[in-house]
Amino acid sequence: QSALTQPASVSGPPGQSITISCTGTSSDVGNTDLVSWYQQHPGKAPKVMIYEVNKRPSGVSDRFSGSKSDNTASLTISGLQAEDEADYYCCSFASGITYVFGSGTRVTVL
Amino acid sequence: QVQVVQSGAEVKKPGASLKVSCKASGSTFTNNYIHWVRQAPGQGLEWMGIIYPSGDGTSSAPNFQGRVTMTKDMSTSTAYLELYSLRSDDTAVYFCVSESPATGSLQYWGQGTLVVVSS
Numbered sequence: 038q039s040a041l042t043q044p045a046s047v048s049g050p051p052g053q054s055i056t057i058s059c060t061g062t063s064s065d066v067g068n069t070d071l072v073s074w075y076q077q078h079p080g081k082a083p084k085v086m087i088y089e090v091n092k093r094p095s096g097v098s099d100r101f102s103g104s105k106s107d108n109t110a111s112l113t114i115s116g117l118q119a120e121d122e123a124d125y126y127c128c129s130f131a132s133g134i135t136y137v138f139g140s141g142t143r144v145t146v147l
Numbered sequence: 148q149v150q151v152v153q154s155g156a157e158v159k160k161p162g163a164s165l166k167v168s169c170k171a172s173g174s175t176f177t178n179n180y181i182h183w184v185r186q187a188p189g190q191g192l193e194w195m196g197i198i199y200p201s202g203d204g205t206s207s208a209p210n211f212q213g214r215v216t217m218t219k220d221m222s223t224s225t226a227y228l229e230l231y232s233l234r235s236d237d238t239a240v241y242f243c244v245s246e247s248p249a250t251g252s253l254q255y256w257g258q259g260t261l262v263v264v265s266s
Contacts, residue, residue, distance in 0.1 A: 038210070073251075075192070085250070085252040088247075089251065126191060128192075134197065138184075
């Protein structure tokens with residue numbers, strides 16, 4: 038069970054939109070709608086930003102959106118803000134009642 | 148407000164065993180799946196395993212099978228993670244996470260427990 042593949046880093050100026058990809062296989066991302074995204078600031082516990090591919094929990098800004106195509110899920114942050122600078126992880130349900138996280142992406146606001 | 152509170156930091160010798168506890172408030176514990184996730188220093192999140200709401204079933208990541216035990220004490224609303232035959236690369240922050248029954252996501256995170264494995 039290998040980690041899902043994410044770009045190591047993505048950056049953009051304030052106000053821009055960025056997209057983070059999360060590539061898995063037909064045994065995980067491609068075979069489930071239980072794909073979620075987590076934001077983690079340094080020294081803090083992660084926070085769920087997107088669940089079930091494209092749903093936002095209460096209280097999460099609508100600047101965050103999710104999608105999926107085949108074995109790749111994506112997280113888009115629109116109108117990038119300074120507080121969005123953090124690490125982001127995707128997570129997918131996988132075979133045999135297991136889960137797998139992505140490798141993580143550092144988002145930098147220029 | 149849901150709270151998940153974990154036990155404190157520990158230092159272990161290679162070959163020893165580890166037991167981390169996680170106390171969650173009320174219905175969070177009895178009705179929810181509890182996940183264990185760890186994060187080595189400067190590294191990403193690693194899913195370790197899950198224990199079912201009633202505590203009668205578990206599933207763990209292939210990397211940990213045979214080396215991990217997850218349990219729940221329903222009388223004290225406390226979940227436990229035990230990891231055996233510790234190695235230096237088990238040094239990490241271990242998180243207990245309560246899954247939201249409404250969203251199926253890892254919603255309620257504990258503060259994390261730092262475990263250092265060193266001779």
